[in-house]
Amino acid sequence: MQAATKKKYIILVLGVLSVLAILLYFLYNPEKGLLFPKCPFNQYLGIYCSGCGSQRAIHDLLHLRIKDVLSHNLLLIPALIVILQHLAVTLDFYKGKSFLAYRYAPMTILLVIVVFMVLRNLKMYPFDFLAP
DSSP: OOHHHHHHHHHHHHHHHHHHHHHHHHHSOTTTOSSSOOOHIIIIIOOOOTTTTHHHHHHHHHTTOHHHHHHHOTTHHHHHHHHHHHHHHHTTSOOSOOGGGSTTHHHHHHHHHHHHHHHHTOOSTTGGGGOO
8 A cells, every 4th residue: 555545544544543532522512421431531540641631621612512611620721722733744735844743742741640630639719710
């Protein structure tokens, strides 16, 4: 299989899987279903990880409930922007430089994730608003 054909096949498969995942999250509310996995950090340690609330936030985003998206997980929208921009650059839809290609991007992202995780577990104002 040629490289160009293989790339098109991968894009097609990822596109189909993405559409199926979007339909799943649109049709089923993760808060009410047993179909979606629970967070092991929250389930076993009783703390919120930086991803807690993301499944509910995706469901709310697909229903255009932006206030609910932000209340479930404040980092979801910035994360989606970074991921979509990186995909656009990688798939040659955009001729710029990926946010993830910068030298300090991995450390910056890790720092944001860790700080967000710590802050959302503080049980005091205003950080209690970060909990899902």
